[in-house]
Amino acid sequence: MKQIIIILTLFINATIYSQVGGENVFNFLNVNTSARQVALGGEVLTLYDDVNQPLWNPSTINKEIDNQASVSYVDYLADINYGSATFAHLINRHFGTLHAGITYVNYGKFIGADETGQETGTFGARDLVVSIGYAYKIPKSYFNLGVNLKYISSSIENYTSSGVAFDIGITYFNDIKPYIFSAIIRNVGYQLSMYDEQRESLPLEIAIGASYRLENVPLQWHLTIGNLQQWNIAVKNPSNSQTSIDGTTINEDITFLDNAFRHVIVGAELFPEKVFNLRLGYNFRRGKELKLTDSRTFAGVSLGFGLQLGRFKFNYAFTKYHPISNTNTFTLNIDLAKKNFNK
Template sequence: MRVRRVIYICFILLMPLSVFAQQGGEALFSILNLTPSARMNALGGHQAALYDNDPGTALFNPAMADSSFHKNATIGFSPYIADINYGYAGFAWHVPKTGTFFGGLNHLGYGNMIMADQNGEISGTFSAAETVVFLGYSKKLSPLLSAGIAFKPVFSSIETYHSWGIAIDAGLHYRSHNERFHAGLLLRNAGRQISSYSESSAETLQPDLQIGASLKLEHAPFRFSLTARDLLSGSLDYEIPDNEYGITVPQPESADAGFGDLVLRHLVLGVEFVPSDNFYVAGGLNPRRRQELKVDSKISTVGYSWGFGFRIYKFHFAYSSARYHLSSSSNYFSITTNISAF
């Protein structure tokens, strides 16, 4: 009862007092919105009910960690976009009658950029990077329901400017008796900036409330996943504000989007072909990504993602690719193993 009471109190404390829509490009600590799992990236990037004993899924929803994660370790790398590189590592440890503890590290390097003044005079180069540390705990509240929480100190540097803050994730995970149906409730990235880049006041992070479910068919090797995200943001419609440099930017078509289109932007859909526990092929659709990053003259496969995973000996390899724009895709590679097997 004590653990359950603590989890409920955490949810109450993490619920924001006000809700504002968040425009693309204005997010603080962008690394917090990236997906630390190759399999989840293949399913559209956000799946609150994805159950896999890869610690990368626990870094997304802390309630996923359980006894099957004991001594599991994972590392992943993504040559993200352009010269941006993204990597993560995670590890989990289960303590009987206490719960499952896990930790991890995400790092995002933006590469070297040209340093110039307002007149275009180049004076050198500079770099930028962001790092997140994960410290999490999960415990079963009943045979079918588990809860978890993760604390995430995040550090950011741009040239000689530095900032850091703390984000918190809290989640619930339900599984059916036959384990074909899973459901998840997740509040991600609730917290605030502790130290800003300049003398300006610290900002509050924009939390993301997600609800998801997955279902594996009884007589066919397919699993379907659906997650509703950004449920605290209201409408995801936005307009690009005027800028001080006199540059005209075409407005997105989202200003004229219908109700159905705006609803779809809150959803992420995924499907998997899982003939055995040692192999899968997955695909996903992120409608918001597709609508916001498309080029009207040629939409192509923007917003779609795919991937596969397989087990060889004591290692589970996974790969996924997500199309963000006509000119670029992100690729994820990960390896998971259990250290007790050696």
Template sequence: MMRRCLLILFLLFVFKATSQIGGRYTYQFLNLVSSPHQSALGGKYVTGFNADPSSALQNPATINELMDNQLAVNYVNYIADVNYGSVAYAKSFGAKNLMLHAGVTYINYGTFSGFDEVGNPTSDFGANEAAISFGYAYRIPNSDFYTGANLKFISSKLEQYTSIGGALDVGFMYHNETSKFDVGLAIRNAGTQFTTYDSVREDLPLAVDLGFAKTLENVPIRWNFTLENLQTWDIAFNNPNRDITDLEGNIDRDDPGFINNALRHVVLGLEFFPENNFTIRAGYNFRRSEELKIIDQRSFAGLSAGLSLKLGKFKFAYSYARYNNAAASSTFGINVNLL
């Protein structure tokens, strides 16, 4: 059975390995981060081996016994009238305490004014998308290695156009309780559309992320280092606003080099007091900084921060992510211990 799963995963990855990012696929909401924990650490966090069931939405291999009967509800006040969020829950079943996970991710794009082809107003319309996932993780016997998978059913409605699809997430995790060192690998959104919007089949936003994390000894700090979008190496692009024109009219085109492109795959995060009831978090996303910063202005694009507070069976979390001077997002979350 395991060999068959690995073979299916390999074939899916080969077929999708040429997938690009940034507007060339459908169901883009699948890669939005709705957890304040993940958002505060720069937007990518695949090493969350903890009691937060939201972590399994990013890496199903993180499903573990600490999540048993834990419920997480998250909400994001995004740009303009866009709102999205997630709900996640995990539960153990049977004599072997099998851990199963379920989650819902949704996005509402707000209300739009409709116009016909000559500009006459018509009726208003909306757009929304949702994904329901079911996950399971398995610990390899006598080891610190875990593997897991999420099966997702996706529904999308954009004005009168609708689409239904399915996707598979596969995750791998190394979690050493003694050294407090974690390594996580997540391959997400390998799937297809079952029905298309208008007879045109589109690719799903495949994402491959690799993360490393460690809690320092005798110091209440946990660092996170994540490499995102590994399915596509060249994610840098020319920005015409950064072209330089000399006095003779010669144009020196913006051309991001190897180092610039490599850094755009990097996301950094720090957690202070990670094992206490009160935690402070901060992150930096290099790609977000490079793509959204404004020339000759200090916008602090790419920075994010947040905190969490545990009170009894409730854990409250908040994060703030900076995009530029005109845009930022706040993420709110609450985890409830239902035991």
């Protein structure tokens, strides 16, 4: 009990103020590359059997993901491409399992120009983060405490920046119970080198999550309440503004309940333990902010599937961040511990 109180104290002390979206450096740290997580809404915390989950929540590192590897690719907007690779290995039964991962973003090519508008050629931009994680099972309990350590590198043309960060999470998991609970503090860190002379903060995020598997139906529910470090995360959508007869623009009125739901992400996984499974998710904040009044955009909705083929599992997710562009996420999981294809 004393250990759990200490852990909760660490979580409370780390709950410091942070801005949401576009006001920090290294915002790519809060974009998910796992097709399974993306299909379930993008911020699931409790996938205890997935080698990709520790990139988001290190307290899910456990011996069951030993010798599993994964590669992911995200065909994002325009020429932007995301990708990640992960691997977990059980060192021994006393020490436990280590998890390693790398995530990159390639923003494509840009045309450079001087102050007079003359083109100076092309340049690129990219982001990269390398992480290593470890989880400790608290004795005589069903709680796992996990930590990710991350090194971050970013470059735009000849400007570079770097930083260090860590994630800390705690998960309750009992394999005879149908539910899992988790809490996470992500991206607590420091910008080591700056693009210019101004040091910026990292995109801190605090979230809690839960999963529940129904007893008589092959369905597992996932719920995440994110961005707990900042209550007011609502941004008025210009598409919801109205213009009166005299030409006055009336902006969207965001209520207490509307703002509260923007912290919520829900997902459902059908046939979670079968060879083929289906997934559906909804991100309330994304749905509100990307909604268009005169067009059905399916903003906030994500869907996908998983297909197991021996030691390989292929996951796919479809999301829509823009009315004229789709985002596709592909993940291939490989169980290196299986001795043959049919096992």
